[in-house]
Amino acid sequence: MFSIGEHVIHPGQGVCTVTGFDEDAPTPMIILECKQGHAKTRMMYPLAQSDRLHLAISREEAEDLIEHYGDLECDPFTERNSSLEETHFKQLLKEGAPETVRVAKTMHHRIRLAERQAKKPSSYYARVLKEARRRSLEELSVAIGCSEEDIEQRLSAAESAIDASLN
Incomplete structure (x- = not known):
């Protein structure tokens, strides 16, 4: 499991920051924020698919x-x-x-x-x-x-x- 503030690699977006979790939703989600260019995008990622995410390199x-x-x-x-x-x-x-x-x-x-x-x-x-x-x-x-x-x-x-x- 990831922690808030960690940088993870999203397969489609690249580097994202874990900003929270919504475990009360019908489908538990990881809340991610990614930055492409000058805009930041906030997205929900299924917790059940978190194995597709991995930490950024050290x-x-x-x-x-x-x-x-x-x-x-x-x-x-x-x-x-x-x-x-x-x-x-x-x-x-x-x-x-x-x-x-x-x-x-x-x-x-x-x-x-x-x-x-x-x-x-x-x-x-x-x-x-x-x-x-x-x-x-x-x-x-x-x-x-x-x-x-x-x-x-x-x-x-x-x-x-x-x-x-x-x-």
Whole structure:
């Protein structure tokens, strides 16, 4: 069971904060608040499905993930059908970090590889990259206790170092 104030990963929304419980409702609920962009959304989540939620990573895990970003392997999954590939990566985003970071790194890498080969990257790469980055920044900033902009700068520096080594 989760406690009020804990950050959990909602499979569809990403990072949410547990703000309460409604155990007197016909279906007991966990009250969650998630932030996407500038708006906050309050939602009820069935307590019976709480096993689909999990805690956000710890500060130590987040720091380690950023520190060893260069060592993080890209996901090798490929499929002839890009829709099936996109589905695979979107499913991984539901797991939270480190998978969201791995997916973002994979999409970034695939876009850069296509550009280096003078090819147009698959359109789903940018869609998945955007969502993977959003979820990664959100979870890492909550775990470390700093702004998403700070996390973005740290990850961008790591990506730039990798890009420079590929040239």
